[in-house]
Amino acid sequence: xxVSNVPATSTPSxxxxxxxxxxxxxxxxWTTEEIEALFELPFNDLLYRAATVHRKxxxxxxxxxxxxxxxxxxxxxxxxxxxxxSAHYGTDVEKEDLAEVETVLAAAxxxxxxxxxxxxxxAAWRGPAARDFNxxxxxxxxxxxxxxxxxxxxxxxxxxxxxxxxxxGLDYYNHNIDTSPEKYEEVITTRTFENRMETIGHVRDAGLxxxxxxxxxxxxxxxxxxxxxxxxANMEMPPESVPINLLIKMKGTPLGDIPDTDPFDxxxxxxxxxxxxxxxxxxxxxxxxxxxxxxxxxxxxxxANSMFCGERLLTAxxxxxxxxxxxxxxxxxxxxxx
Ligand code: SAM
Ligand code: SF4
Numbered sequence: 446x447x448v449s450n451v452p453a454t455s456t457p458s459x460x461x462x463x464x465x466x467x468x469x470x471x472x473x474x475w476t477t478e479e480i481e482a483l484f485e486l487p488f489n490d491l492l493y494r495a496a497t498v499h500r501k502x503x504x505x506x507x508x509x510x511x512x513x514x515x516x517x518x519x520x521x522x523x524x525x526x527x528x529x530x531s532a533h534y535g536t537d538v539e540k541e542d543l544a545e546v547e548t549v550l551a552a553a554x555x556x557x558x559x560x561x562x563x564x565x566x567x568a569a570w571r572g573p574a575a576r577d578f579n580x581x582x583x584x585x586x587x588x589x590x591x592x593x594x595x596x597x598x599x600x601x602x603x604x605x606x607x608x609x610x611x612x613x614g615l616d617y618y619n620h621n622i623d624t625s626p627e628k629y630e631e632v633i634t635t636r637t638f639e640n641r642m643e644t645i646g647h648v649r650d651a652g653l654x655x656x657x658x659x660x661x662x663x664x665x666x667x668x669x670x671x672x673x674x675x676x677x678a679n680m681e682m683p684p685e686s687v688p689i690n691l692l693i694k695m696k697g698t699p700l701g702d703i704p705d706t707d708p709f710d711x712x713x714x715x716x717x718x719x720x721x722x723x724x725x726x727x728x729x730x731x732x733x734x735x736x737x738x739x740x741x742x743x744x745x746x747x748x749a750n751s752m753f754c755g756e757r758l759l760t761a762x763x764x765x766x767x768x769x770x771x772x773x774x775x776x777x778x779x780x781x782x783x
Pocket of ligand 1: 527528529567568569570598599600619620621622623658659660690691692693694695731732759
């Protein structure tokens with residue numbers, strides 16, 4: 446069992462409020478006990494607390510909107526149990542080789558026209574091979590030149606690759622830890638939690654912003670959600686962007702037919718992420734097709750202030766731009782940066 450070098454508990458910080466709960470400013474010394482206590486709060490109290498923290502740092506009616514494009518689809522050598530793109534599972538995902546730069550730039554232009562301010566390029570790789578890497582650098586340069594924020598999610602990186610992405614104009618690198626250090630090898634066996642943390646270190650050292658979060662609904666326990674969020678919040682610099690995905694059950698994958706998760710556990714995870722990382726963007730990521738408008742509205746209230754627009758999310762569906770625009774209208778929300 447991989448024992449992660451992420452300490453399960455750290456000494457509670459001195460700034461514990463009179464009620465015995467930690468104060469809300471950004472801290473990097475959260476203990477699992479404190480985080481579990483947040484999860485255990487009555488739902489209304491947790492959401493009130495998260496919403497209060499949220500509006501101290503953000504306009505609660507603004508949501509950062511990103512578009513995510515798969516630039517290379519399927520035939521991935523990794524065995525992430527949730528993923529339709531893993532070559533280890535018989536899924537019906539349509540395999541696509543690395544896209545042409547022009548194709549990606551056309552998608553980025555369309556994303557910008559539909560209100561996205563960030564364009565994310567994801568590839569089904571363990572990590573980029575040299576021959577593909579330079580091709581991706583051209584994509585990053587082209588998307589940057591369109592005036593969009595750029596994000597890439599290419600798997601494991603070395604330090605030199607991270608610096609080259611930064612030089613090409615990359616703003617964010619997505620590299621999710623997905624779950625707790627303890628549960629990680631139940632979900633993925635072809636790499637370790639430490640591999641993930643090492644890449645995040647290279648990304649940080651290169652001066653890139655970090656997009657790192659995980660998945661709720663893989664049969665994990667509350668302690669796993671707490672340890673995942675603790676790992677993120679206790680980083681020297683927590684991720685600027687924290688995607689919280691609801692598992693999309695992909696047919697043919699080992700997690701394709703596990704029991705549903707209580708929606709309130711998902712909303713609690715958003716709220717706790719908000720409290721632990723008050724100045725990060727918390728992203729309502731995969732799984733929105735399975736969420737009611739009301740559930741999404743509660744996530745925004747609980748501090749989610751980023752999302753993916755566009756009806757394809759890698760190999761899964763996502764609400765259409767029209768549907769999201771109608772939801773924003775009904776809730777009085779506006780895209781950030783517009
Ligand atoms: N291959 C790259 C990697 O794994 O980092 C990028 C691909 S994609 C951006 C990776 C992330 O999407 C995963 O880390 C996971 O958090 C999320 N994801 C993939 N499949 C999912 C599913 N079926 N349900 C929910 N989230 C999923
Ligand atoms: Fe590959 Fe990424 Fe899917 Fe894992 S999540 S199987 S690394 S594409």
